[in-house]
Amino acid sequence: MSLRIEAVSKVLGGRTIVDSLDLEVETGQLASLLGPSGCGKTTTLRMIGGFLRPDAGQVLIDGQDVTAIAPERRPTAMVFQNYALWPHMTVFKNIAFGLKLRRMPRDEIRSRVEDVLRTVNLLHHIDSHPGQISGGEQQRVALARALVLEPKVLLLDEPLSNLDAKLRERVRDDIREIQQRVGITTVLVTHDQDEALSISDKVAVMTGGRIDQYDPPSTIYRAPRTRFVADFVGTMNLLRATVHDDHVATGDVKIPVRGAALGVEGEWDVGVRPEDVRVSPSEGAPAQVARVIPRGHYTELVLMLGEQRLRAFVGPGSGDDLPEGATAHIEISRALLYREGLLHQA
Amino acid sequence: MTAVAQRVRTRNRTRLRGFLLALPPVLVIAFFIGLPVIAAIAYTFGYSGGINSVVAALAQKQHLVDGAAPTFDAYREVLGDSSFRTDLLVTVIVTIVTVVLVMVLSWAIALYARFSRGVLAKLVTALAVVPMFIPVVIASYAILTFYSTDGFTRTLFHLLGWEDSPALAYKMTGVTVGQVWTHLPFGVLLISSGLSSVPDTLIDAARDAGASMSRAVRAVMIPMAALPTIIVATFTGIGVLGSFTVPYLIGPNAPNMLGVSMAQYYQSFNQAQQAVVMAVVVFVLAAGIGYFYVRANAKSARGSGRL
Structure with missing residues (x-):
């Protein structure tokens, strides 16, 4: 050493x-x-x-x-x-x-x-x-x-x-x-x-x-x-949400989580990287596009899920053409769960 | 008119405006300082006309020109006088010793203040500049009270059992103490400011490279504070060379510094020409010191791209 x-x-x-x-x-x-x-x-x-x-x-x-x-x-x-x-x-x-x-x-x-x-x-x-x-x-x-x-x-x-x-x-x-x-x-x-x-x-x-x-x-x-x-590191969406096996619920909105099951339930701080938010025209939880920020090789969308704000990084053809005020549908491909400030290890 | 001609005209007009703005003070300096200096120097070579006519009419023992050629008799008389040579030597020695002491003390206090963050460091720095606010006459009498034969220090030593302790007043040692006392605040202020402008990281970088603290000071702080150091040395030197009050009040009758001798020749002996010759000698010495100041300034200006 x-x-x-x-x-x-x-x-x-x-x-x-x-x-x-x-x-x-x-x-x-x-x-x-x-x-x-x-x-x-x-x-x-x-x-x-x-x-x-x-x-x-x-x-x-x-x-x-x-x-x-x-x-x-x-x-x-x-x-x-x-x-x-x-x-x-x-x-x-x-x-x-x-x-x-x-x-x-x-x-x-x-x-x-x-x-x-x-x-x-x-x-x-x-x-x-x-x-x-x-x-x-x-x-x-x-x-x-x-x-x-x-x-x-x-x-x-x-x-x-x-x-x-x-x-x-x-x-x-x-x-x-x-x-x-x-x-x-x-x-x-x-x-x-x-x-x-x-x-x-x-x-x-x-x-x-x-x-x-x-x-x-x-x-x-x-x-x-x-x-x-x-x-602190990178951009992270942190939502106070109720976690279920295949989705997280914030207010009245249920956001589906694709891939592996979360394995826990209850109130958690849910961390979602913007690149892990999938935007599509019809599948998933409805969210309003509040802002569209072109970042060059990708586009940043600021989405409103009721009172909660969520950022999504989307590539060409994956929702980057949505106008401000439009309704998008979102899913989460990967979520991190925190309780008392610590990551839940599955 | 072409654009280039227009630009040249604008530039010339700007230059003329600057010149006219600077002209009044330059004329005042030329008239009230330059002209008397030239007249005084001419007087030392025996020219007694023009603005020298009044002083030449009153003064005695003058060496005046006989025709157009200058005479060097006044210089011969003054430089040949052993008492003048002794006064000159005393003046040079007091100047050198004072400059050395002021530099050493100023650097020591400034370094202490630079690296110590405590209350004592602040107190020492504050006390070191106090003499700046005390008139030289008052300070000189205070020094006399302290160091005369019946002064504080001898009384204290006497009480402690030292019967024959030296009295510094009315000796060149006392004059030197007085000179240091009056010139130290300027030195401390300037060198402290020079040292405080050297960032800590430059010292840290030197130590990181393997230098001890004293080596870091020598390699980084001293060169970086060279300009204020030279300013302190030159201004102290020039100030001491031409000083009057301190040597007049604290010094002996003879030998004494040239400032006192000049006053005596001018006022008491009515030998204005000899007094001015002494002033020219002091001026030449001061100009020699001033050369270092100008050279250091030019070097600093070149280093920072101003020249």
Whole structure:
């Protein structure tokens, strides 16, 4: 196990920010800490990096307890949210700084800096100052500065939040590609679920200083273990409904559930992904189309089931031509049931 | 008229408007500062006409031109005078020592305030700028009361059993203390502001790369606060070079700083030409210091793309 956090807690300003948190990241994997602002993800990352000392618990890297070790002596390297490049130094000096501190020979420093700049495709900017290069390039310099130290654990603190949407997507792919090529254990902090789901081996969804679920992205999306994760990750319809074996009833409306029987009955919070709502002209529960939102390769329908609102993602020929105000008929192909905030495991 | 010609005309009109707006203050400065400076420098070379005629009519021991060629006799007299050379040396030493002390203390207080979040740090920073609000005359008398032969410190040491403790007043040490006291607030304010503009993440990034806290300060904070540091050093240096009140009230009769000597030559000895020669010497020294300020500003402007 490359990185292990055991029962780590941190109180700041009288508020518990991280509450007895456990996390394990295997060697070479990329794990994301995903959650809303104030959930404790950056605090957790700063404790891994040594910038904050936990009030309780341990941080172990390759089995060695590094909880009390200062950041400059930890085998970690961090890419900061605003890149934190030193503006008075050139790209070369920014990257070479850590190597100089390790008293490496000048030739070796030069060669390692050039190698890492080649990896991030920025060798031509070796003598530029940070102010002379774009945000995306600065981000890659920050990544190169961290990678050149060959840390055991790479920490990324919302590294893409300052980039525009297009560039974010490209740099995100670059990070994943470089991380996999170098094979470095990485922890990424983000509040962007798209980012977390698309590049992580595992995602830890955090709320209130704790991890609600730590699983591969597909599991997080398809089987959110808590109502919070279901609501936070992706779009989820959450209906308070009475569950029967083959349908769920909300108010007077009975929505048929296709496929496997639900296996339980009674009052539940029912979670339905919009892509699991099937719309047809005649079969299923009637619902009024309140809004039609074209999303490019699919269409989002906002449907009213009495007082309840339901979102459905439909493809071409599957109801995308329904006008606002029309009556659609819906079925559910897959439903998740929650009681007291926890997923019902069939 | 073509669009290009129209644009050129508009641009020229904008430039002319800017020039006319700047003209009045420039003329005031040229008339009330530039002209007297040129006249005073001309006076040191023996030209006593024009606006120098009144002072030349009253002053004594003057070296005036005999014809059109300038005379350097006033410079020869002043620079050849051993008491002037001693005063010059004292002025330079006090300036250097004050600048060094102000820099060290300002950096220490600013660093403490930057990294400590406690009440004591806030108190120290607040106290450090208090002298800015106290007139120099009052401060000088306060320093005298504190450090004179019958002052607070000697009385305290006497009570503690140290009979021969030194008195700092009426010595250059006292003058230096006074100079540091009056110039420290400016240093603390400027360097604190420079340090507070360096984000924590830049320090964290240095530590993350393996630097100790002191190395992070040296590698990141000092270079990033270079401009305010140079401003403090140059302004303190120039201020001390031309200071009068502190050395006049706290300093000895002789040797003393050139500000006091100038006043004595001008008022007490009625040797205006010699006083102006001393002023020119101080001006040259101050210009030398000012060069570093201009160079640092230009470098900073180039770095940020303003030049």
